[in-house]
Structures are given as C-alpha cells and as structure tokens.
Amino acid sequence: MDRKTSWRGFLGVLLCLALPPGQAQDFGRLYGDSVTITLAEPLQWVAVPKGSIASPDAFTAAGPWRLQPYTGTTALPTSASQDVWATFALPPTESLQTWFIRLPGQALVKASLFSRGPQGEWLIQSAGLALAPVDWSLRTRVPSFELQTRTDRMQTYYLRFENNRALTGPPMLLSPVEYVDGASRVGVVIGLMWGMFSVLAALSLAAFAMARNRVFLWFFAVVITLMFTQLVLIGYGGWRMWPQSAYLNQVMGWVSSALSMAAGAWFCAHASYARSGHPYIYRLLAAITAGSLLMAGLMAIPGLIPRDLRNLWLALATLTILSSLVWMSVRGQAWNRLLLLGTAPIALAALARIFYNAGWVMNLESAQAAGVLSAMVGLLWIFFALAWRSRAALFSNHRIAALATYDPASGLMLPRVMEGRLSQMLLRARRRRSECGVVLLRWLNQAPSPDELSDQKRSIALSRIGEIMRRAARDMDTVIRYEENxxxxxxxxxxNREAVSEVSTKILADCIRLSDKLDEPDAFNLHIAIWHGTPGEQTCQQVIDSLKTRLRRMSSGPRRYVQFIDAAGEPASLPAEESSRREGLVAKINAIEISHPALHDEQPPTLDTPVR
Incomplete structure (x- = not known):
C-alpha cells in the first residue's frame, strides 16, 4: 500500500514539473500565449434592472449583490430590460503599466468604464452604437478602454454593459503591443477588402463597356453594395466615414444589408435568365428586390421594425434567392449551377452575421472574418463565370471595334481617327506651350498590282512597315495609315527635335536592315517629312498640307530622305496653285484633242488617268 502511494506521488510530481502552473483567466486573449496580468480581484458580474444603478457607489454599500465569477462560457444576460455590471481590480505594480480592454465586436449599444480619479471622483469612459464614434474614449473600430495600474494600491474598475441581446463574446485584456497588433491585422483585412472589391468593380465596368451586357452592370451594383456592407459591419463606417453621427452608426449596418440583398436578388433575376425560362421565379426575385428596398427605407428609422423581424427578412430573402437558383439548376440549366456556386459563399457571408444576431454564433470577430473571405471568393467566382459566358460577345465586340479603328493590312489606325487626335494634340501643345511633332512617311515605288503573287508580297511588306512604325512609336504616340502609301x-x-529625328532614324534603319535581310534593296525606300515645333494658329489640314508639299518636293529634289519643316509650315497656297495649274494644263490638252479628230479617235490617255 505504501509502495502504491509513493508511486502515485512520484507521478504527481512529474506531472507538476512537466505542466506549467494553471491560472484562472478572467478576460479573453488575442493569442494563446498572450502576455497577461494577474488580477488583484477577479472579474465578477451581476445583472440588474435597467437604470436601477447609476454609479458604482451602490456596490460599496452593503447588500446582497451576489456577484458571479466570469468564466470562458459566460454569456452576459443584457437585454432591453436589464443591464450587466462587472467589476475587477488591477494589482499594484512597481512602475505604471498600461493595459487595454477590447470589448466583443461593435454590436454593443453602450459600454461604460468607471474608475476613481485623483480626487476620488468617478471617471467615465464610454463607447458603443448609442454614441457617435468621435465621442468614444478611444477612436477605434470596436469599443475599447484604457486602463492603468497604480504603484501604491490596487486599482478597481467597474464596467456597465447596455445591449438588447446577450453578450457572448468575452472582453479581452490586452497589452499595448497586442492591442496595436490586433488593429494592424484588421487594417490588413480592410486594405485587402478595398483592393479586391475595387478591382472587381473596375473589371465589371470594363466588361460592361466591352460587351454592353447589363448583367455586368448589376454585378457592379452587387460588388459596391456588398463592399459597403462589409466595411460597415466590421466597424470601418463609424470609424472613418461618419464619426460624428450616432444615428448612422446604428442604422447603416441594417440599411446596407438590405440594399445588398436587393442588388443580389435583381442580379440573380437577370443573370439566371429567369425572365424567359421561369417567369414565376423572376417575379419572386423582383418582389424580393422591391421588398428589400422597402425594408432598407424602413430600417433607416430607428426602432420602427423589431430586430427579430429584420433578421427574419434578411434570412428569408437569402434562402429564397438560393432556393430559386437551386430550383433552376435542378431543372437542367447548367449556367445556374455556376451561378449557384458563386452565390452560396456570399449567402454564407450574410447568414454568418444573421446567425450572430440570432445568438447561434458566439464570436462576432469570426463571423466577420468568415463573411469577408466568403464574399470575396463568391464574387470572384461569379465574375469569372460571367466573363466565361460572355467571352464570345466580348471578343466579337472587340473585333468589331478593332476593324472600325485599325487597318487590317498594316495593323495601324485608319485615317478616320487622325483629325480628332491631331487636333487634340495641337490644342494640348498650344495650351502648354510645348513642342510636338507630326511625321509623314511615303513608301516609294510601291503600288497595288493585279498580280496575285506581287499583291501578296506587298501585303507582307505593309505588315512589316506597320510593325516597324509601332516599335518606333511610344505608348502615347499615334501611328496611322493615312493613304495607300x-x-x-x-x-x-x-x-524636342532630336527625339523626333531619332524616331525617323530608327524607322529608316529598321527598313534598311529588313531590305538587306530580304535581299530587296528597293522594297522599303521611304521619304520622311517632319513637322516639329510649338503650334500657333495652324489647323490640322494646314499641317498635313505642308507635309505633303514637302514630300512632293523631295521626289524631285536632293536625295535627303528625312527633311524638317518649321512650325510655320510651307505656304498654304502651294498645293492650291499646283492643283489649279494642273487643271489648266488638262483643259488645254482636252481642247487640242477636240480640235483634232484624229487624235480624239485614238483616245490617248489623259493626265487624269494615273500612270503606273
């Protein structure tokens, strides 16, 4: 018997050495290994009728308060008819220490912290939905209070909780480092939300602009309303958007949730093709949309609709949307199955908050994190599914726009875009008093041929020239196939002038290298005229006419392949004079032919007929 007793004692000693000493923890922790402080008096609480106790002085008087210890499974029984008071004490320390109390989430009407001041008065810190966030003792996302130890004696604190439902989340006692670390984690989540939702919103608008499909517009509405709802529910709204308003702090969570439900129902009604395939379901989803909009307006009036009725409407609307998609999927529409897979995580995000409001989920922080992540996953899935379904429309519209803007042979823009872009460029340069440039190139000794082989070679050469010019141009520049050559x-x-000259030099060098590579010395001969300077009163047509005039002079002038003209341009009358002189010469030739019938019968080619 003694041997058995000694053996049990030996095992007990080993267990004591192997396991760390246990310690009752009254407050919750941010991490499992969070630094904590041993309380001088443990956290205790008592429920009292609402408004029956105005200050902690009542607890100093004798009375059967029957304070109960707070444990990890305690749910503080706050309600519309009773409040909960709690008390604890920090021990004296050698030096002053600062600690923070972080209360469970934002779904708290009001919490107050009472402590003795230097003169024995009660100092009060308050936070909660009933107050404007700017009036909180600490401007944070969730109600928080600052504590401080004393060196001469223990410091006693009292907490008063006012809420319409029981508080299931434990208050946390955090060190300053952990308090800042928790805020940083929330900041990362908020930044991720802003980034993901903003990208999805931009992609939705871009897809709508390309495909002209209104489904992308309704999806954009879903993204915006859902992003706003998530930001409000995690406390960002009162923290940053309306810190001065207690009214918005109370109602915007419900209003934004109802608006998200309306946008989601309307999107599903159009994206699922219910209007043509299932008219009764379409009417049901339209009714949910109208009802959610009506509820959003009614929820904006505090106290008009009971809290349980709000939760019931949001839950029924969510389940109805999911059930409609399930029904249409079972009826054989494969597209609705893809839509259902994306809508289900978003519905879980809505139900997570509803489950917390109903008391089925104890940790609000977990419900918020699950809602954010599931909403992101669902929205990404739906967008990719929409893009996959609309890929044919996106590609066809893009192809139509490309054919209307670009020349298929060279890959350069068509002349129709020249006037608008050139006039805008001249206007910008004139306003900024900066220099710009216009480069006009003529492809020499090339003309369309009836020979199929020659025409094919010319098409290949055109594409090569277009590629060379696109490589030489910058992202902001515009390259156009103005005429045939x-x-x-x-x-x-x-x-500056050197940069424009470098562009033309690069084009010529690439053309020479390509000619040597193809062993065709005359295949890529170019004449280049460059207009450069600060524009004055020149119009687009005057600039183009001056460039054409210079190219005509280069044909019979010196063999300089690149020539500049100043911003004043060539005389605008030269093209008109040459045209009138040509018309006069043609008229004289026609008169001679009419006066000599023999010449008229032979029908020689006139100057109007192009000679190739």
Missing amino acids: LFLMLVEGPV
Missing part, C-alpha cells in the same frame, strides 16, 4: 505618326509633346 502614306503613313502618319503623331508624336505627343513635350518632345
């Missing part, structure tokens, strides 16, 4: 480049300012 004329190419135009608009060089945005500010740009």
Whole structure:
C-alpha cells in the first residue's frame, strides 16, 4: 500500500514539473500565449434592472449583490430590460503599466468604464452604437478602454454593459503591443477588402463597356453594395466615414444589408435568365428586390421594425434567392449551377452575421472574418463565370471595334481617327506651350498590282512597315495609315527635335536592315517629312498640307530622305496653285484633242488617268 502511494506521488510530481502552473483567466486573449496580468480581484458580474444603478457607489454599500465569477462560457444576460455590471481590480505594480480592454465586436449599444480619479471622483469612459464614434474614449473600430495600474494600491474598475441581446463574446485584456497588433491585422483585412472589391468593380465596368451586357452592370451594383456592407459591419463606417453621427452608426449596418440583398436578388433575376425560362421565379426575385428596398427605407428609422423581424427578412430573402437558383439548376440549366456556386459563399457571408444576431454564433470577430473571405471568393467566382459566358460577345465586340479603328493590312489606325487626335494634340501643345511633332512617311515605288503573287508580297511588306512604325512609336504616340502609301505618326509633346529625328532614324534603319535581310534593296525606300515645333494658329489640314508639299518636293529634289519643316509650315497656297495649274494644263490638252479628230479617235490617255 505504501509502495502504491509513493508511486502515485512520484507521478504527481512529474506531472507538476512537466505542466506549467494553471491560472484562472478572467478576460479573453488575442493569442494563446498572450502576455497577461494577474488580477488583484477577479472579474465578477451581476445583472440588474435597467437604470436601477447609476454609479458604482451602490456596490460599496452593503447588500446582497451576489456577484458571479466570469468564466470562458459566460454569456452576459443584457437585454432591453436589464443591464450587466462587472467589476475587477488591477494589482499594484512597481512602475505604471498600461493595459487595454477590447470589448466583443461593435454590436454593443453602450459600454461604460468607471474608475476613481485623483480626487476620488468617478471617471467615465464610454463607447458603443448609442454614441457617435468621435465621442468614444478611444477612436477605434470596436469599443475599447484604457486602463492603468497604480504603484501604491490596487486599482478597481467597474464596467456597465447596455445591449438588447446577450453578450457572448468575452472582453479581452490586452497589452499595448497586442492591442496595436490586433488593429494592424484588421487594417490588413480592410486594405485587402478595398483592393479586391475595387478591382472587381473596375473589371465589371470594363466588361460592361466591352460587351454592353447589363448583367455586368448589376454585378457592379452587387460588388459596391456588398463592399459597403462589409466595411460597415466590421466597424470601418463609424470609424472613418461618419464619426460624428450616432444615428448612422446604428442604422447603416441594417440599411446596407438590405440594399445588398436587393442588388443580389435583381442580379440573380437577370443573370439566371429567369425572365424567359421561369417567369414565376423572376417575379419572386423582383418582389424580393422591391421588398428589400422597402425594408432598407424602413430600417433607416430607428426602432420602427423589431430586430427579430429584420433578421427574419434578411434570412428569408437569402434562402429564397438560393432556393430559386437551386430550383433552376435542378431543372437542367447548367449556367445556374455556376451561378449557384458563386452565390452560396456570399449567402454564407450574410447568414454568418444573421446567425450572430440570432445568438447561434458566439464570436462576432469570426463571423466577420468568415463573411469577408466568403464574399470575396463568391464574387470572384461569379465574375469569372460571367466573363466565361460572355467571352464570345466580348471578343466579337472587340473585333468589331478593332476593324472600325485599325487597318487590317498594316495593323495601324485608319485615317478616320487622325483629325480628332491631331487636333487634340495641337490644342494640348498650344495650351502648354510645348513642342510636338507630326511625321509623314511615303513608301516609294510601291503600288497595288493585279498580280496575285506581287499583291501578296506587298501585303507582307505593309505588315512589316506597320510593325516597324509601332516599335518606333511610344505608348502615347499615334501611328496611322493615312493613304495607300502614306503613313502618319503623331508624336505627343513635350518632345524636342532630336527625339523626333531619332524616331525617323530608327524607322529608316529598321527598313534598311529588313531590305538587306530580304535581299530587296528597293522594297522599303521611304521619304520622311517632319513637322516639329510649338503650334500657333495652324489647323490640322494646314499641317498635313505642308507635309505633303514637302514630300512632293523631295521626289524631285536632293536625295535627303528625312527633311524638317518649321512650325510655320510651307505656304498654304502651294498645293492650291499646283492643283489649279494642273487643271489648266488638262483643259488645254482636252481642247487640242477636240480640235483634232484624229487624235480624239485614238483616245490617248489623259493626265487624269494615273500612270503606273
């Protein structure tokens, strides 16, 4: 018997050495290994009728208060008819220490912390939905209070909780480092939300602009309302958007949830093709949309609709939308199955908050984190499904726009875009008093041929020239196939003369290298005229006419392949004079042919007929 007793004692000693000493923890922790402080008096609480105790002085008087210890499974029984008071004490320390109490989430009407001041008066810190966030003792996302120890004696604190339902989340006693660390984690989540939802919203608008499908517009509404709802529910709204308003702090969570439900129902009604395939379901979803909008307006009036009725409407609307998609999926519409897979996580995000409001979920922080992540996953899935379904429309519209803007042979823009872009470039340069450039290229000794082989070679050469010019241009520049053998480049300012000259040199060098590679010396001969300077009163047509005039002079002038003209341009009358002189010459030739019937019968080619 003694041997058995000694053996049990030996095992007990080993267990005591192996396991750390236990300690009752009254407050919750942020991490499992969080630094804590041993309380001089444990956290205790008592429920009292609402308004029966105005200050902690009542607890100093004798009375059967029957304070109960707070444990990890305690739910403080706050309600519309009773409050909960709690008390604890921090021990004296050698130096002053600062601690923080972080209360469970934002769904708290009001919490107050009472402590003795230097003169024995009660100092009160308050926070909660009933107050404007700017009036909180600490401007944070969730109600928080600052504590401080004393060096001469223990410091006693009293907490008063006012709420319409029981508080299931434990208050946390955090060190300053952990308090800042918790705020940083929330900041990361908020930044992730802003980034993800903003990208989805931008992609939705871009897809709508490309496909002209209103479903992407309704999806954009879902993204915006859901993002706003999540930001409000995690406390960002009162923290940053309306810190001066206690009214918005109370109602915006419900209003934004109802608006999200309306946007989601309307989106599902159109994205699921219920209007043509299932008209009764379409009417049901339309009714949910109208009802959610009505509820959003009624929820904006505090106290008009009971809390349980609000939760019931949101839950029924969510389940109805999911049930409608399930029904249409079972009826054989594969597209609705994809839509259902994306809507289910979003519905779980809504139900997580509803479950907390109903008391089925104890930790509000977990419900909020689950809601944010599941909403992001669902929205991403739905967008990719919409993009996959609309890929044919997106590609066809993009192809139509490309054919209306770009030349298929060279890959350069068509002349129709020249006037608008050139006029805008000249206007910007004139306002900024900066220099810009216009480069006009002529492809020499090339013309369309009836020979199929020659025409194919010319098409290949055109695509090569277009590729060379696109490589030489910057992102902000515009390259246009102006005429059959004329190419135009608009060089945005500010740009100096050397940079424009470098562009033309690069084009010529690439063409020479390509000619050597193909062993065709005359295949890519170019004449380049460059207009550069600060524009004055020149119009687009005057600039183009001056460039054309210079190219005509280069054909019979010196063999300089690149020539500049100043901003004043060539005389605008030269093209008109040459045209009138040509018309006069043609008229004389026609008169001679009419006066000589023999010449008229032979029908020689006139100057109006192009000679190739």
